[in-house]
Amino acid sequence: MRFSPDEAHELARRAAMRAGAREDVADSLAKAVVSAERAGKKTVGFAHLIDYLHAFAEGRIDGKATPVVTYPAPALIRVDAQQGIAQLGFDLAFEELMARAKAHGVATFQQHGSYTAGELGYYTRRLAGRGLLAMAVSNAPALMTTAESRKPILGTNPLSFAAPLENGGPLVFDQASSATAFVNVRHAAQAGEAIPEGWALDGAGEPTTDSREALNGALLAFGGARGANIALMVEVLAAGLTGANWSLDAPSFVQGGQSPSVGLCVVAWDAAAGFGTRLQTHIERLAQCGMHIPGRRGSLDELDIPDDIIEQLER
Amino acid sequence: MRFSPDEAHELARRAAMRAGAREDVADSLAKAVVSAERAGKKTVGFAHLIDYLHAFAEGRIDGKATPVVTYPAPALIRVDAQQGIAQLGFDLAFEELMARAKAHGVATFQQHGSYTAGELGYYTRRLAGRGLLAMAVSNAPALMTTAESRKPILGTNPLSFAAPLENGGPLVFDQASSATAFVNVRHAAQAGEAIPEGWALDGAGEPTTDSREALNGALLAFGGARGANIALMVEVLAAGLTGANWSLDAPSFVQGGQSPSVGLCVVAWDAAAGFGTRLQTHIERLAQCGMHIPGRRGSLDELDIPDDIIEQLER
Numbered sequence: 001m002r003f004s005p006d007e008a009h010e011l012a013r014r015a016a017m018r019a020g021a022r023e024d025v026a027d028s029l030a031k032a033v034v035s036a037e038r039a040g041k042k043t044v045g046f047a048h049l050i051d052y053l054h055a056f057a058e059g060r061i062d063g064k065a066t067p068v069v070t071y072p073a074p075a076l077i078r079v080d081a082q083q084g085i086a087q088l089g090f091d092l093a094f095e096e097l098m099a100r101a102k103a104h105g106v107a108t109f110q111q112h113g114s115y116t117a118g119e120l121g122y123y124t125r126r127l128a129g130r131g132l133l134a135m136a137v138s139n140a141p142a143l144m145t146t147a148e149s150r151k152p153i154l155g156t157n158p159l160s161f162a163a164p165l166e167n168g169g170p171l172v173f174d175q176a177s178s179a180t181a182f183v184n185v186r187h188a189a190q191a192g193e194a195i196p197e198g199w200a201l202d203g204a205g206e207p208t209t210d211s212r213e214a215l216n217g218a219l220l221a222f223g224g225a226r227g228a229n230i231a232l233m234v235e236v237l238a239a240g241l242t243g244a245n246w247s248l249d250a251p252s253f254v255q256g257g258q259s260p261s262v263g264l265c266v267v268a269w270d271a272a273a274g275f276g277t278r279l280q281t282h283i284e285r286l287a288q289c290g291m292h293i294p295g296r297r298g299s300l301d302e303l304d305i306p307d308d309i310i311e312q313l314e315r
Numbered sequence: 316m317r318f319s320p321d322e323a324h325e326l327a328r329r330a331a332m333r334a335g336a337r338e339d340v341a342d343s344l345a346k347a348v349v350s351a352e353r354a355g356k357k358t359v360g361f362a363h364l365i366d367y368l369h370a371f372a373e374g375r376i377d378g379k380a381t382p383v384v385t386y387p388a389p390a391l392i393r394v395d396a397q398q399g400i401a402q403l404g405f406d407l408a409f410e411e412l413m414a415r416a417k418a419h420g421v422a423t424f425q426q427h428g429s430y431t432a433g434e435l436g437y438y439t440r441r442l443a444g445r446g447l448l449a450m451a452v453s454n455a456p457a458l459m460t461t462a463e464s465r466k467p468i469l470g471t472n473p474l475s476f477a478a479p480l481e482n483g484g485p486l487v488f489d490q491a492s493s494a495t496a497f498v499n500v501r502h503a504a505q506a507g508e509a510i511p512e513g514w515a516l517d518g519a520g521e522p523t524t525d526s527r528e529a530l531n532g533a534l535l536a537f538g539g540a541r542g543a544n545i546a547l548m549v550e551v552l553a554a555g556l557t558g559a560n561w562s563l564d565a566p567s568f569v570q571g572g573q574s575p576s577v578g579l580c581v582v583a584w585d586a587a588a589g590f591g592t593r594l595q596t597h598i599e600r601l602a603q604c605g606m607h608i609p610g611r612r613g614s615l616d617e618l619d620i621p622d623d624i625i626e627q628l629e630r
Contacts (some may be wrong), residue, residue, distance in 0.1 A: 105391025149605035207617025223538020
């Protein structure tokens with residue numbers, strides 16, 4: 001079925017409220033879900049909203065939580081999400097984060113105590129849409145391992161970066177530190193499909209191409225030791241600097257009644273006058289050389305949501 | 316031959332001055348070279364100093380340049396390195412960067428117009444040694460390509476991250492966005508050795524294991540599309556945000572008479588009380604799970620410098 005962004009927002013908002021979310025929580029989440037869908041990121045759009053609905057109902061998200069926002073230093077915003085969603089704390093802090101980055105040259109948002117962050121590109125894309133450069137990192141319950149350790153010790157720990165361009169959508173990427181995102185393995189398992197070598201280990205710590213075995217094992221970091229270092233940086237910033245649960249200690253985001261209580265760390269840099277124009281010109285040169293430039297697409301104005309997802313939303 | 320850190324500093328300082336560096340430039344560079352050697356990073360220690368000596372003599376570094384340091388916003392330090400070395404601008408700004416990060420929660424150092432940055436871990440290790448978390452990125456003349464583009468379009472664009480620990484040296488890594496650092500290919504070419512598949516393309520844009528062919532071609536990004544995105548983030552921050560030459564436009568750092576005039580961007584975060592203790596405890600758990608934790612080693616107190624390098628220093 002096809003929806004306008006406003007209709008899709010209403011669909012998401014009502015579903016969240018039925019699952020127990022307070023109106024402002026539902027609204028904040030719906031905004032993020034629709035933004036992901038409009039950016040073409042379906043696996044972290046409505047498909048992922050289903051995880052949130054179960055989590056509200058089963059107690060992994062406190063749908064009535066009010067984030068506590070504090071300003072310990074002029075360019076630092078700290079948020080305790082109080083076991084709620086990650087998006088509401090960011091919404092409450094957004095205008096201050098913008099203003100402080102512009103006033104000080106850089107500012108940082110550090111949140112702990114939330115459910116997993118959803119589409120990470122949502123946070124950086126919003127800042128780049130307002131003319132800032134942004135990097136965001138978040139951690140998550142341990143699902144990933146590195147070459148030497150054969151059990152899950154880190155989250156898939158995504159990193160997103162965005163920068164404003166003169167024309168159209170910003171330059172933006174949002175990628176897991178694992179060779180693939182967890183949702184891709186889950187999707188393959190649901191469809192009964194194999195996964196490529198290098199994506200995952202099975203429950204015994206051995207390499208596997210069986211997606212169902214992989215769900216009992218661990219994802220592998222991308223790019224060997226260098227990718228594992230990126231995952232570690234994400235962990236130290238998203239869980240260490242924010243004071244959130246380490247990935248190793250975070251309760252599951254798909255079962256049980258406890259919040260993962262993980263972290264989100266964002267850095268926003270003010271850009272000098274003319275930045276977007278200069279970057280636009282250079283990005284076009286790189287694209288002419290054949291380089292793939294992530295992001296830059298506009299927002300979709302019509303969203304196609306599969307019937308089975310709508311069914312689950314309306315349950 | 317073996318040297319104490321002080322003796323090694325004198326050796327490097329005198330060599331730089333003989334090549335045309337002013338005393339403060341020579342001192343700043345010697346400090347970075349000895350720090351790299353003490354951290355066990357020999358390829359970016361005295362071996363790399365030789366590149367600097369040629370660059371002073373041939374005009375790629377202005378050995379008499381005085382960096383211009385400005386403070387456009389409270390948490391932002393901008394430096395125009397004036398075609399000199401990268402290290403002097405950082406030295407001049409270091410105490411202010413520390414103070415501003417502590418006062419504002421985060422601060423950023425943005426430098427353009429310098430020679431390549433040398434060991435990037437030097438910058439983050441120093442900040443972590445004083446209790447801050449730090450990320451540093453720098454760009455460099457184009458030597459690297461991505462899967463789709465078969466010619467050099469980006470520098471090897473390293474990223475370094477460091478965080479303070481309660482005991483001993485900080486957690487720190489410093490890695491190129493290429494599958495291997497340029498110096499490793501050059502070293503293999505000098506030794507007449509082959510390089511592994513996946514490191515480089517030859518001058519025609521085809522994969523090669525011949526290190527000499529690779530020097531005429533391009534290095535490959537690590538970890539496929541994800542690694543290429545990291546390289547792009549480094550480029551946008553190190554060259555875009557700072558206003559430095561894009562890697563594609565940067566003159567060579569090993570030949571010709573022009574400065575590469577590239578950029579260095581550092582973010583320094585203040586850490587909450589108890590951060591180092593909490594990270595120390597967790598890092599030990601990860602290490603027990605078999606994860607490789609980068610850095611953490613102490614500084615060497617005796618430096619072994621090969622005779623052929625000493626000969627070149629004293630030339």
